[in-house]
Amino acid sequence: MALDIVLVAGILLSVFVHLLLRRRLQSIRRIPLLLVQRASQSSARCRKSVPCPTPSNLAARYGTTGVVVACSAGAAPSFLKARDLQFANRPSPISGKDVTYDGQDFVFANYGPRWKLLRKLTNLHFLGSKALTMWELVRRDKIGRMLRAMLESSQNSRPVMVSEAMVCASANIIGQVMLSRRVFESQGEESKQFKDAITELLAWSGKFSIGDFVPAIAWMDLQGLQRQLRRVHVKLDALITALVAEHEATAHEREGRPDVLDLVMAKRVDADGVPLSDVNIKGFISDMFIAGTDTSSIIIEWALAEMLRNPTILQRAQDAMDQVIGKNRRLAESDIPSLPYLRAICKEALRLHPSTSLSLPHYTFEACEVDGYHIPPNTRLVVNVWAIGRDPNVWEHPLEFKPEKFLSGRTAKIEPLGNDFELIPFGAGRRICAGMYAGLIMLQYGIGSLLHSFHWKFADDDEELDMKEKFGAALPKAVPLKAVVSPRLLESAYM
Numbered sequence: 001m002a003l004d005i006v007l008v009a010g011i012l013l014s015v016f017v018h019l020l021l022r023r024r025l026q027s028i029r030r031i032p033l034l035l036v037q038r039a040s041q042s043s044a045r046c047r048k049s050v051p052c053p054t055p056s057n058l059a060a061r062y063g064t065t066g067v068v069v070a071c072s073a074g075a076a077p078s079f080l081k082a083r084d085l086q087f088a089n090r091p092s093p094i095s096g097k098d099v100t101y102d103g104q105d106f107v108f109a110n111y112g113p114r115w116k117l118l119r120k121l122t123n124l125h126f127l128g129s130k131a132l133t134m135w136e137l138v139r140r141d142k143i144g145r146m147l148r149a150m151l152e153s154s155q156n157s158r159p160v161m162v163s164e165a166m167v168c169a170s171a172n173i174i175g176q177v178m179l180s181r182r183v184f185e186s187q188g189e190e191s192k193q194f195k196d197a198i199t200e201l202l203a204w205s206g207k208f209s210i211g212d213f214v215p216a217i218a219w220m221d222l223q224g225l226q227r228q229l230r231r232v233h234v235k236l237d238a239l240i241t242a243l244v245a246e247h248e249a250t251a252h253e254r255e256g257r258p259d260v261l262d263l264v265m266a267k268r269v270d271a272d273g274v275p276l277s278d279v280n281i282k283g284f285i286s287d288m289f290i291a292g293t294d295t296s297s298i299i300i301e302w303a304l305a306e307m308l309r310n311p312t313i314l315q316r317a318q319d320a321m322d323q324v325i326g327k328n329r330r331l332a333e334s335d336i337p338s339l340p341y342l343r344a345i346c347k348e349a350l351r352l353h354p355s356t357s358l359s360l361p362h363y364t365f366e367a368c369e370v371d372g373y374h375i376p377p378n379t380r381l382v383v384n385v386w387a388i389g390r391d392p393n394v395w396e397h398p399l400e401f402k403p404e405k406f407l408s409g410r411t412a413k414i415e416p417l418g419n420d421f422e423l424i425p426f427g428a429g430r431r432i433c434a435g436m437y438a439g440l441i442m443l444q445y446g447i448g449s450l451l452h453s454f455h456w457k458f459a460d461d462d463e464e465l466d467m468k469e470k471f472g473a474a475l476p477k478a479v480p481l482k483a484v485v486s487p488r489l490l491e492s493a494y495m
């Protein structure tokens with residue numbers, strides 16, 4: 001009997017906390033700047049109140065964790081520029097303890113020698129603008145394979161799933177450059193497991209976690225989230241372990257033409273003389289696949305859905321590409337500087353549908369003052385890039401997809417590269433997305449290739465109106481875009 005009462009009380013408590021915190025987290029989107037004190041200091045008040053259209057939200061507290069949210073182009077630089085170093089850490093990933101290898105990976109590393117080394121090596125050999133030019137042929141090959149698979153679908157009257165096709169192409173690009181191998185074969189059990197594990201992990205890690213906001217009860221894992229993430233992590237880790245072992249065994253085949261993992265392994269000692277451990281290396285590989293696949297594909301899917309609903313935009317983009325490229329060959333990356341409308345489409349998609357809508361959390365261990373406001377120690381910073389991109393004080397018709405705003409007028413010169421705080425889909429400051437240039441190329445080259453190569457229409461007529469987002473760490477379309485394509489180029493252009 002006593003046990004039953006405890007069980008029922010536990011379940012009620014979990015439902016209550018879950019509903020309360022989830023509502024609060026979703027309300028983050030509506031608040032320009034919110035300061036919250038830690039529970040242990042609940043008697044203290046914010047030293048200064050903050051202008052806010054929904055004042056009732058000011059009193060919010062996210063469990064026992066101090067959280068500050070920047071939701072405007074004015075507030076973001078106060079943290080990411082003026083206090084960038086202070087907030088350059090990450091909070092402990094409690095729900096994601098396993099998938100981040102207990103914070104031993106790159107993305108969740110605190111600001112320190114290990115993070116600096118990984119950032120430097122990644123920039124030098126993989127994701128920096130100079131390194132990216134070396135891998136152009138890999139991108140051309142993998143996008144070419146994707147287009148040929150879509151051509152085959154069109155010949156067999158099968159619809160294409162845009163996001164799935166792009167995830168596959170991006171993961172194969174990353175696999176080839178980092179590990180000298182594709183990861184998603186069209187057949188093969190190991191590759192299928194890899195793909196399924198990444199897809200499942202992204203789905204679970206997007207869910208709201210009570211334990212992250214009330215660490216004292218994290219061990220109870222009330223939602224079963226840690227258990228689910230651990231289950232997926234075990235699968236993914238086994239596959240990464242196998243990939244690393246295979247990579248070691250085939251080292252002799254790559255003599256004189258090292259891949260990214262070879263280059264990282266050759267320089268794996270940080271400024272304190274501490275070598276990257278095998279766990280750090282596995283975390284690094286896992287991060288690249290997780291951070292580098294779904295992020296671009298989600299935005300490409302949204303951009304296509306927006307254009308399918310606005311055929312004049314689609315037509316204008318295709319006409320511009322026909323003029324520059326013609327129909328005898330497919331898009332090359334070197335065409336992109338001559339295609340301002342395509343670049344404007346990509347910026348508009350990044351503004352309206354940033355895949356990492358609340359960025360990644362930052363963290364300060366020490367107290368500080370920001371614009372005269374007191375920030376207590378151990379506070380988490382959330383930057384709402386989604387709300388910033390839709391701010392009516394900056395953007396005209398903020399909810400409409402209108403690439404023209406990036407061609408002329410007041411907002412034409414805004415770039416998404418971390419300097420213009422009205423548009424920061426990649427974040428800003430020291431922890432800005434390490435794959436920003438790669439992400440941009442994947443968007444421009446991916447969207448451009450799809451638009452230029454095919455005529456597009458929705459597979460289901462009902463889909464036209466369905467533009468709902470699926471709330472989580474990433475914001476994909478709730479109903480994945482399924483489209484029917486038909487070729488626009490000469491057949492030889494797809495070979």
Ligand code: HEM
Binds near residue numbers: 119299430432434
């Ligand atoms: C359009 C595509 C992408 C978008 C919108 C995006 C967005 C972001 C955002 C918002 C952050 C957090 C920044 C912050 O903490 O302030 C981030 C971090 C990161 N991204 Fe991306 N990303 C994209 C593509 C990529 C790609 C292709 C890769 C790698 C292959 C990548 C690797 C990373 C890494 C490693 C970090 C962590 C950086 C650090 O903590 O120092 N991203 N990304």
